[in-house]
Structure formats: C-alpha cells, structure tokens
Amino acid sequence: MLSRIRFAETLSTAEIDAAYDRRAEVVARFAAAMADVDALIAPVLMRLPPSIAEVEAEFDRLNMEMLRNTSLVNLVDGCALAMPTPGAVPAYAMTMLVGVKGADARLLAIADAVSG
Secondary structure, three states: OHHHHHHHHHOOHHHHHHHHHHHHHHHHHHHHHOOOOOOEEEEOOOOOOOOHHHHHHOHHHHHHHHHHHHHHHHHOOOEEEEEEOOOOOOOOOEEEEEEOOOOHHHHHHHHHHHHO
16 A cells, blocks of 8 residues: 555656646546436445455455445545445445535435435
C-alpha cells in the first residue's frame, strides 16, 4: 500500500496538475449523469471478503479489490451509504446507495424508504 502512496513522488508537478484537471472532468461528468437520477445502487464489495491466509499472500491485489467500488465513489466526489441487503446470502452482504456530493439527506431518505 505504501507503494501506491509513494507513486506520487515519481510524478512531475505538470503530471499531478493534469491528474487533478482530469479528475475535475470526471466529477463534472458524474454530476451531469446523475442530474435526473435519485441514486445509484451497487454492491459495496465486488467479492466476498478474503480469508486471512489470502490477505497474507496477496494483500495489495485484495486490498484494491475490496476498495474498488467505494473508491469509485470517492473518485467522483460522491457520497454513499451502505445498508444490509435483505435476504442476501451471505447475510452480511451490503448494498451501497450512491449520490452526488451533498446528496446525503436524499440518500438517507431513500434508504429509509427502501428498508422500511
């Protein structure tokens, strides 16, 4: 994980500025795409949690897999909440409601309506 953080040390100021500009474009496109959408529904995790032995053998890859869906929400500067998925197997499966930045109250109302 430290290698991902230290990667920034290999970039020039121009590359970092370009990355910030590109992210701003992605954030704007997400906001535009969500203009007429109350919320996106997605699984919180892309896979079942790994065993300790799996994590010890392949931490970096598994860490990225486990953070994939929530990291995408962070990338687009969105907000999200996780809620239990009724009837899911395994029982700890979670569903994520995703909205644009500042849509926290809207997401809470949607979660209340669908779980009620």
